[in-house]
Every structure is written in structure tokens, then in C-alpha cells.
Amino acid sequence: MYVCMCHAVTEAQVKEQIDGGAETPRQIAKGCKAGTDCGSCVRRIQALLGEHGARPCPTARLAARLGLAEPQTGLIEPLAA
């Protein structure tokens, strides 16, 4: 699946960058150019970084520094059909 359409970068290529030590979208961009054009893929790149244990995005770091609660999943029940 493509993550960055501007540079035809796949999710696998981004994961390779993460496995190679990239911890930020800027480091991903340096390795494969993903996120260096329109920027619409940067949030997905940040999510991939988070999923693979890299440093959280600046907003998450600020929330942690301020002692705000971590987002919790599974608290909202789906609407009944």
C-alpha cells in the first residue's frame, strides 16, 4: 500500500526506514523522500512511527509532559445497527 503518492513510497519502504533507525518524519524523508512534497502523508508516517515504537509526535510528547491522559481505545461502543 502506498503511503506517499507524490513519491510512490510504500508502507514497506517506510517500515524499512524505521527498521534502519529513522525516528522522525524528517528522517523518513531523508531516506526515501516520503512527505517532502504536498505533505498529506506525514500524519500517516507519524502513525507508522508510533506503531513501530519510534518517538511519538510532538503533540503526544507535549501531552505527556503536561500529564494529560493518554488516549484510550475501546471505550466507545459501536452504534447498534
Ligand code: FES
Ligand atoms: S503524498 Fe507524500 S508528499 Fe505528497
